[in-house]
Amino acid sequence: MTMSRLGSQPTEVIDRSTTLRFRWNGKRFRGFEGDTIASALAAAGEHVFSRSMKYHRPRGMLTADFWDPNLLVQVGDDPNVRAGHRLLESGMDVHPQNVWPSLRHDIKAANGLVARFLTAGFYYKTFMRPQKLWPTYERVLATFAPGGKVDLDTPHRYHDKRYVHPDVVVAGAGPAGIEAALAAAAAGARVILVEHEHAVGGHLRYSSAESARTALSELRAALDASDVEVLTDSTVTGRYEDNWLGIVQRNHPIAVERLIKARAKVLVVAPGLIERPFVFAGNDRPGVITSGAVRRLINLWGVKPGERAVVFSANSEGDAAAADLDRVGVEVAAVIDGREGRRVSAAQGPPKALEAVVAGGTRTDADLLVVAAGWTAPTSLLNMAGDRPVYDPDAARFFPSDPPSNVLATGGLAGDGSLDELRAHGAATGRLAAQRASAVAHRLQARTARALEVTGDEPDWAADERTPLGRSPHPELYRSDTHGMIDLSEDVGSKDLVAAAREGYDSVELAKRYTTATMGSAQGKLETVNTVAAIAEARGETIAQVGTTVWRPPYAPLTLGALAGRVFEPVRVSSIHPWHEANGVHTILAGQWIRPDHYGDPAAEVRNVRTNVGLIDVTPLGKLDLRGPDIPNLLNLLYTNKWSKLPVGKVRYGMMCAEDGVVLDDGVTGRLGEDHYLMTTTSSGAASVWEWVENWLQTERPDWRVHVTPVTTAYTSINVAGPKSRELVSRVTTGVDLSPEAFAYMEVRTATVAGVAGCFMWRIGFTCELSFEIHVPAGHGLHVWEALMEAGADLGVGPFGLEGQRIMRLEKGHFIVGQDTDGLTLGPSTGLSPLIKLDKDDFAGMPELAWAADRQLPMIVAIQPDDPGVVPEEAAQIVRGDTNEILGRITSSRMSPTLGRSICLGQVEPELAAGGTKLTVLLTSGQRISATVIDHHAHFDPDGERLRG
């Protein structure tokens, strides 16, 4: 077939005064503004656009729209672009996909010669021996993977999302959809009309009939005058629970693609119908084209699709295509009328072209075969709403059965009729949608806690009194008396499906999985019903008996970029971070936080804390501000120990367990006032503990009066540790007596520090030194830190980082949740059994812990290698002698600068937990060393004299 540009057409969408230059397959081409990539190429005489997946057969234009399986191309770094849909832009660099070495000469086309051996699923039956060759076979098979190439340096461009709450969303702007949108808007509803194509109008756009053109301009004018928001080149990709809709907008001026998330009160589904290919010998040959494609080519882009055509028509669309062809000077050599029982049997010719069409034994020379064999109802959105469409053999397509009442179908999906009837049905649907949306709106307002005062009763749920559309009879045309291709994007033929069904893969789902039919780019929109028909034929059943597959989202593919949108996950630093950076910090990532790990020499930092005083920025520590009279109840429920009698001004350590008794988190909570507490969590548990607390309060104890505010980032937290810490803190603090008698260990005060009022200060410590932890309103964090540094210069104050703190906590034997414990460590394994109060009424994990109380559990113990110079890795396994039997593992290990030896925490089997037990530790190098369990967790200052000083 030879295509060329026709003279100006009354309905054309191209601007012939604007020429766009682009490249295709390395050569220069021109098109017009308004062309799709494919229409520009077709006008320039191109007629082969791709090679098929398996046999690498040359493929031409089939449907000339988004769903055309033969028009997937690479545009720059964008793979799998729909050339039948994507508008041409100046400078585009377009390449065919799936060709090797070139579109013209493709070596893999040799596969076509052995097609009879490559039946569907052939790969399951071979390449098994020799087994070691399978990787090689696999690499070869993988080269047949269809699709374009990903440029791994593609940037993630701008993709912000939009959230909308319309009353009515109408999916599809054909005449019925437009009328629905207009009628709903006229009834006062806020309406979004979503159109997959580049302009509204549906099939009216490419109809040359005067009546269609009049109707279209009428509808457009009405839309322009209405409040309906129209989104073109956009698709409703999915309908999820409660009419939660995904809409992808492809023509946003800034975003490459934008995801719009809509909570529609009512969804109107009006996508029209998709033209179904017919199965016969040679039906995938270039030159075989659907009637809709022909009409679009002629009327939208002024492209002459061939010279001499045969039209196989079973409906008015086919007749209209024949008329269009005739009008623009294409010779219509024959019309094969499917309504009269006639069938096209074969399309013949050399590989890349069509020469002749065979029907009823007659051969007609032609370079174009136009097929109008019927329709597929794209019921996807209805399926996603739970509807199971029903097949009607008289109309030869599926129809909606019983969608939920907030999802309404109109247009071709709902039935057939004259343009006026379709418009009237659309309008009635729009009115119904608006009525039901108003009822939903009323209900939402009335039932929302913060609702405005609602006036009047809830409107009745309007009954569906629309006059149903009729159903025009249509011959059931699926396969001719010859076999042909069913899924063009997967190269699956009707023979393959019949063979698969006979082999036992005889349900749609099994056949689909076995042959891969419907798994390609159109996801069944063109091929599903033909697939079902082939299986029905093989089984001797009807299409209704075989049923259809479930259509899953998305309706049309959308980019990962649009789905991902902008990343909202923050990277966090404390207010002191600039100081750290100016002072040679080495940072470490801890969750979302960038934290000081050390400032060059962690061992020196430890020694300085042990002899002088050090400051550590512990801002990421999780902090929850608790207010209300029921806080003691909450704390009793969440922690394993008792909280009823915590006086104001005191803090207490607590351990939380999950309901399975496994250690969840730990930290201290202080009572700041009568009904005011500050809870701290581990840094890594800040978010999850907040969720945990809220979960209990909201789902189990909504009656408790407790208000929880996460204040982790509202306070900058500084721990001042070391024997000189009291001296240092006292130099900058006013309003609090810091003497040991007045401010004892495990107490909390509110103080003014360096002039900053409202700082919470408590005496606790992870380092086993005298220490003061100060929570400063975040805006003043850096100021207080600098004031402490300045005030302590003569005391030898210096910063220390996470590494120093980890060394010191290990010297002290404090375990870290998630490092020394794991997903199975029960509360008592930590050695904190005295803090598990089984005589309380209840607490999270109590039944499990009561059960565990009488059992021997693996224990966390302090371990010292017998060779003080060896530091076993955190992961080294504790084994039985020379065997590989695992008895435990090292969970934390460091060289202690204070003790001058290696120290560890580990988990061991219960029989090894007693002090003095000898262990064999298997280093990751494979070397086995001996080590000893020590009596208590603390390697240093076991009595805590320094801490309490």
Added chain:
Amino acid sequence: MRRRPAKYSAAALAWRGLRGDSWPRVWRDTELKRSYDAVVVGGGVHGLATAYYLARNHGITDVAVVDKAYLGSGASGRNTAIVRANYLTPEGVAFYDRSLQLYNSMATDLNINVMFSERGHLTLAHSDAALRTMNWRAEVNKLQGVNSSVIDPDEIKKIAPALDTSDHPRHPILGALYHPPGGIVRHDAVVWGYARAADHMGVEMHQKTEVLDILCTGGDGPDGKGAGGRVTGVRTNRGDISTPVVVNCTAGWAGLISAMAGVRLPITTHPLQAAVTEPVKVFLNTVVVSGSLHVYISQTDRGELVFGAAVDPVATYSIRGSLEFTEELAGHVLELMPGISRMRLLRQWSGLCDMTPDYSPVMGFTPVDGFLVDVGWGTYGFKAAPVSGEQIAAAVATGKTPELIAPFALSRFDTGDLVGEKGAAAVGH
């Protein structure tokens, strides 16, 4: 009834291709009998493997596998087909290692190409804590003879160039547990292979056969169900079947089926969603998993990227996907591979997972004599199908719990001997 199988081979393909012969049915379509020696409920990989090993290893061939839909319609056809053995606990490692061995020889054992692609498996570490857990797993694996080690970002980049291994603050890739024997398998082929091989030995496959009740006698509950009783049969939509042995291999529906025998399971059912992109030329030759981003990625030989995630947080039997899942998934995938933002999501789906409190399965005998379970497979059932089938079949045949599955007995929830795979299995695909 043994049948001579139609052997699959290149030569047979050529021969039938030349002669234009069709292939015989992959499994027979037979009448449902009124009695069987054993009934396996659930025609997924676990049920079919159980039936296959009952016939092959123990000569028990009077077996019916019943499924309410088609074979492989549940989790077997919805999972992301990843296999590996680098688990955290010795019990887990031993068990999955055996499974991997069976997958390795499956193509020749079953005479069907299951396309086991031993492409290696990377579990990424984005934090020090994660790296520590990787080291722990590597050490345990090493002791069990499983090939797995921790590698650094440079090595990761060589194996998977698409990953962003640059130094950046949000979810940096600090290292990975690399497990060369891991890979992907064509899940449907495993279903069909077991069904076909079992069929050849006389096992019957009955699709669209829904179990409505399990008939029991002598138990302490109503209708003779419950502890102390025994199974006498199964009631289906196609009539009653009498049988002394019922094996429950129904994954997401395991709790409902077990309840029919009066056996309560510590299982909640959660949906697990997955998605696939349009195909592009192959650029990812390994399986990539990120625990903290809750995502796992592989590229099929067809060029599609297959994505999976963690189970949905809410327990439900609904398998409609959600929009949020695809958004979060895409965000996480792009954190790892920022260069693929223009790839398009083609399809999403959802399956059901039977989750246990310790993220480990429940296998073996129950308080009802003749009622066995192979359930609680959560998000990791596919990997374990061969070994589970083999071991459950042995339990049925011998009446004793095989050592390999002893740690996974239902009774552990009474005695408290839980299996600690929470860390490695929770999102560890």
